[in-house]
Amino acid sequence: xxxxxxxxxxxxxxxxxxxxxxxxxxxxxxxxxxxxxxxx
Amino acid sequence: xxxxxxxxxxxxxxxxxxxxxxxxxxxxxxxxxxxxxxxxxxxxxxxxxxxxxxxxxxxxxxxxxxxxxxxxxxxxxxxxxxxxxxxxxxxxxxxxxxxxxxxxxxxxxxxxxxxxxxxxxxxxxxxxxxxxxxxxxxxxxxxxxxxxxxxxxxxxxxxxxxxxxxxxxxxxxxxxxxxxxxxxxxxxxxxxxxxxxxxxxxxxxxxxxxxxxxxxxxxxxxxxxxxxxxxxxxxxxxxxxxxxxxxxxxxxxxxxxxxxxxxxxxxxxxxxxxxxxxxxxxxxxxxxxxxxxxxxxxxxxxxxxxxxxxxxxxxxxxxxxxxxxxxxxxxxxxxxxxxxxx
Amino acid sequence: xxxxxxxxxxxxxxxxxxxxxxxxxxxxxxxxxxxxxxxxxxxxxxxxxxxxxxxxxxxxxxxxxxxxxxxxxxxxxxxxxxxxxxxxxxxxxxxxxxxxxxxxxxxxxxxxxxxxxxxxxxxxxxxxxxxxxxxxxxxxxxxxxxxxxxxxxxxxxxxxxxxxxxxxxxxxxxxxxxxxxxxxxxxxxxxxxxxxxx
Numbered sequence: 001x002x003x004x005x006x007x008x009x010x011x012x013x014x015x016x017x018x019x020x021x022x023x024x025x026x027x028x029x030x031x032x033x034x035x036x037x038x039x040x
Numbered sequence: 041x042x043x044x045x046x047x048x049x050x051x052x053x054x055x056x057x058x059x060x061x062x063x064x065x066x067x068x069x070x071x072x073x074x075x076x077x078x079x080x081x082x083x084x085x086x087x088x089x090x091x092x093x094x095x096x097x098x099x100x101x102x103x104x105x106x107x108x109x110x111x112x113x114x115x116x117x118x119x120x121x122x123x124x125x126x127x128x129x130x131x132x133x134x135x136x137x138x139x140x141x142x143x144x145x146x147x148x149x150x151x152x153x154x155x156x157x158x159x160x161x162x163x164x165x166x167x168x169x170x171x172x173x174x175x176x177x178x179x180x181x182x183x184x185x186x187x188x189x190x191x192x193x194x195x196x197x198x199x200x201x202x203x204x205x206x207x208x209x210x211x212x213x214x215x216x217x218x219x220x221x222x223x224x225x226x227x228x229x230x231x232x233x234x235x236x237x238x239x240x241x242x243x244x245x246x247x248x249x250x251x252x253x254x255x256x257x258x259x260x261x262x263x264x265x266x267x268x269x270x271x272x273x274x275x276x277x278x279x280x281x282x283x284x285x286x287x288x289x290x291x292x293x294x295x296x297x298x299x300x301x302x303x304x305x306x307x308x309x310x311x312x313x314x315x316x317x318x319x320x321x322x323x324x325x326x327x328x329x330x331x332x333x334x335x336x337x338x339x340x341x342x343x344x345x346x347x348x349x350x351x352x353x354x355x356x357x358x359x360x361x362x363x364x365x366x367x368x369x370x371x372x373x374x375x376x377x378x379x380x381x382x
Numbered sequence: 383x384x385x386x387x388x389x390x391x392x393x394x395x396x397x398x399x400x401x402x403x404x405x406x407x408x409x410x411x412x413x414x415x416x417x418x419x420x421x422x423x424x425x426x427x428x429x430x431x432x433x434x435x436x437x438x439x440x441x442x443x444x445x446x447x448x449x450x451x452x453x454x455x456x457x458x459x460x461x462x463x464x465x466x467x468x469x470x471x472x473x474x475x476x477x478x479x480x481x482x483x484x485x486x487x488x489x490x491x492x493x494x495x496x497x498x499x500x501x502x503x504x505x506x507x508x509x510x511x512x513x514x515x516x517x518x519x520x521x522x523x524x525x526x527x528x529x530x531x532x533x534x535x536x537x538x539x540x541x542x543x544x545x546x547x548x549x550x551x552x553x554x555x556x557x558x559x560x561x562x563x564x565x566x567x568x569x570x571x572x573x574x575x576x577x578x579x580x
Contacts, residue, residue, distance in 0.1 A: 003171055003346075007178035011227040018226035019219075026297075026490035029414030033107040038413060087392075087429030090568050102423035102433075105399075106416055114421040114435055115480050117572060123444040123478040194450045194472070202452060211451045211468040218470055222494065298473060298490075308477055 090115075099305075110299060122308040126315075130195055134319035141323040145330045148259075155258060155336040157352050165347040166364055173238065174346055180231030180281075183224045188322050190217035195315065225292055232285035235278075242269045243278040248359075258356060269360040277328050284321040288314055385460045386503055386525075387547035387574065388534070389554055390434045392565045394541030397422055397432040401533035401542050405436070405501070408532045409521025415485040417501045418533055431565065434542050436501035436533070437462065437483035438573035445475035445484060459525065461503040466519050471495040480572045503544070504531040551578050 093100045100115040169177070193201070193214060202210045249272035255265040257273055265271075270278065291314035294300075298307055332339050338352035353361040397420050405411060405418045418436035439462045446454035446462060453468035454475075464475075473495055476484040487496035497519075506523030509516035516523060524532065534544035543550040551567070555578055558564030567578045 003174035004178045004182075007175045008182055010175070011179045011183050011224060014227040014230060015223040019223045022222065022296075022490070022494070026488055026494070028488050028496075029108070029486065030412055031414075032489045033414045035107050085563070087431050087565060088424055090566055091571070093423070100421075100423065102421040103425040104419055104421055106419055108414070108416065111416050111419045111482060112421060113482055114423070114433060115569060115572060116482070117480050119444055119478045119480045120572075123448050126448050126474070126478070198450055198452050207452060207468055211453070211470060214451050215470045218472060219494070298495075304477065304482075311477065 110304070113304065116304055118305055118308060122311070125312060126195075130312075130315050130319070133316060134192070134195060134322075137319050137323040138326065141326050145327060145335075149330075149334070152259070154334060157338050157349065158264075158355060159351045161338070161349045162351040164350045166350055166353055166361070167346055168342045168348045168353075169346050171346065174343055176231055176234045176238065177343055179227060180235060183228035183231060184325060186220050186224050187228055188318070188325070190221040191315075191318050192322065193217050195319075222296060225289070225296065228285070229289040232281060232289065236282045239270070239278060243275045245272070245275055248272075249275060264355045264358070266358045267356065267360065268363070269357060271357065273331075277324065280321065280324045284317050284324070287317045288321060291317070383458055384546040385548070386439060386545065387460075387550060387570075388436065388438060388503075388531075389543040389550045389567050389570070391541040391543070391554060391557065392431045392433050392568055393563065394539040395420070395432040395434055396539055396541075398538050400536045400538050401434045404532045404536035408504070408524075409502075411499070411521070412487070415487065415499050417483075417485065417499065433568050434533070434537075435481055435483075435569070437479075437503070438481055438569050439503055440480075440573040441575060444478035444480070448474045448478040450474060455508070457505065459503075459505070461505045461525070463502055463505060463507055463520075464498065464500070465508045466497040466499075467508075469497045471497055473498075481569060504529070547574070554578055 090100065094115065094117060098116075098118060099113060101113045104112045106112075197210065197214060201213075205213070248267065252265040252267055252272040255261070255263045257271065258264060259273075291310040294302065294310040295307065295314060302310070332343065338349050342348050350361070353364075399420055402416075402418050402420060409417070411417050418434060420432055420434050422430060422432045424430045439460060441460070443454065443456065443462045445464075446452075446456070449464075450472060451468050451470055453466075454462060454464045456462050471486060471488075471490075471494060473484075473486065475498060476482065476486070483500045484498045485500060486498055488494060490496070502520050502523075504522060504524035506512075506516045506526065507520035509519065511523050511526035522532075524530065529535075531544040534542045543553060554564070554567060571577050
């Protein structure tokens with residue numbers, strides 16, 4: 001039982017960390033495709 | 041000055057001018073309104089045609105001033121084939137695989153029943169999987185369940201659930217399912233990698249596995265072919281998880297970072313690989329869950345508590361049991377020798 | 383009942399991008415979202431062609447077919463629209479669309495791409511016609527006012543035609559006959575399963 005609970009918590013913690021990474025890496029298109037001449 | 045000469049010159053000039061204008065007029069009238077007729081110029085002759093481009097490259101792409109280069113693809117008819125795969129082909133593959141597996145297991149259970157410990161429980165137990173192994177297994181397993189359900193929702197949710205709960209509720213559920221699918225994909229991949237590394241030693245196929253299969257593997261007939269820690273059936277499951285898990289993970293990350301590594305055709309291929317492997321993976325895991333729970337007496341505790349009954353081990357993993365006993369005996373002898381005599 | 387279509391006369395398009403600008407302005411389309419775009423094929427070479435492309439509002443729209451949450455609908459004028467409230471941003475419609483019409487606010491992971499946005503044929507969305515909520519989500523609803531899409535209205539060479547399919551096909555046919563050439567109605571075979579005989 002203990003192993004199962006630790007497993008679930010570990011999964012959730014890793015998932016939250018991954019969510020943070022994804023949101024940082026994947027920008028809104030207005031930033032991703034902005035070139036030098038764009039004033040946002 | 042002779043006026044008659046001047047008159048003659050003016051007259052000549054006048055006649056010349058009139059004559060010239062007459063010629064011009066005649067010429068103008070002779071060319072019948074050419075500007076209104078289709079000209080002999082045909083710009084289309086030297087240009088590309090839509091059907092020609094589609095046949096040559098199966099897509100039409102040009103130049104755009106937009107930084108997002110995906111917009112330079114004007115037409116990609118491959119989308120039509122992908123649509124057909126996603127709406128028709130995949131549902132058939134998934135339906136047959138999963139429902140087929142369920143049907144096979146139901147029939148198997150009704151005919152063969154639960155595989156019992158023939159000698160009955162001995163009451164003595166032996167450690168089969170340690171805490172770390174079980175934790176990794178359960179982390180991977182719980183992630184798999186959520187990933188499987190959220191994934192199947194994308195393919196089967198619309199025809200099956202919308203009639204039951206309506207568009208808004210289904211959209212809300214799907215939104216959360218999608219987040220869960222994206223975020224739990226990472227712990228799942230980590231689990232698959234750890235499983236690959238920690239159990240690779242015991243899962244290399246060998247001749248004993250061929251023998252095990254030939255003798256029915258304890259499933260067909262009442263034989264108990266010997267096996268080490270992992271029998272052929274479990275080795276098969278291991279490789280399904282490692283290779284199948286690897287494939288869904290790789291294609292999944294491509295889908296999660298769309299267009300980072302490929303154009304639209306690459307995304308469509310990734311989607312096909314991801315979905316086909318996933319539905320087959322689900323079918324295989326249903327069988328794994330079956331045999332680990334109701335399919336076999338004494339199996340669940342291996343992963344539940346970590347220990348198994350000695351008689352269970354004797355009947356299903358006799359060679360592993362001998363190895364463990366030998367190791368225990370060796371350990372006892374060593375500790376007895378090491379302990380200072382009192 | 384009208385069956386709305388777009389037709390871009392590739393022989394007249396001069397890549398001026400007036401259609402793009404008109405659409406962007408009318409619907410306040412944010413930077414990065416390209417509802418309408420002009421693609422130039424064989425740029426700089428003989429036979430260069432430019433085509434203005436947005437959503438073709440296909441018959442049997444593939445985007446609607448593949449959507450996991452069934453957020454698309456087709457109006458009585460055969461305009462293909464969708465609900466941003468139901469959309470989960472999965473991106474499937476983009477994989478299915480032959481013309482690359484769907485646009486997303488985030489370069490992102492499947493499901494967090496934000497709500498899909500695309501050309502609405504200036505027909506808004508499921509909210510009430512002309513309401514503020516409709517404008518904020520989908521842009522102007524010109525069709526409800528009896529007007530045609532602004533991109534075609536603003537086209538400097540009248541290469542982009544928008545309106546009832548039969549009428550614009552007729553206009554195009556007459557043009558081709560009169561001038562003696564025409565590269566065809568680009569995208570019509572894929573979108574509507576028909577071509578214009580010229």
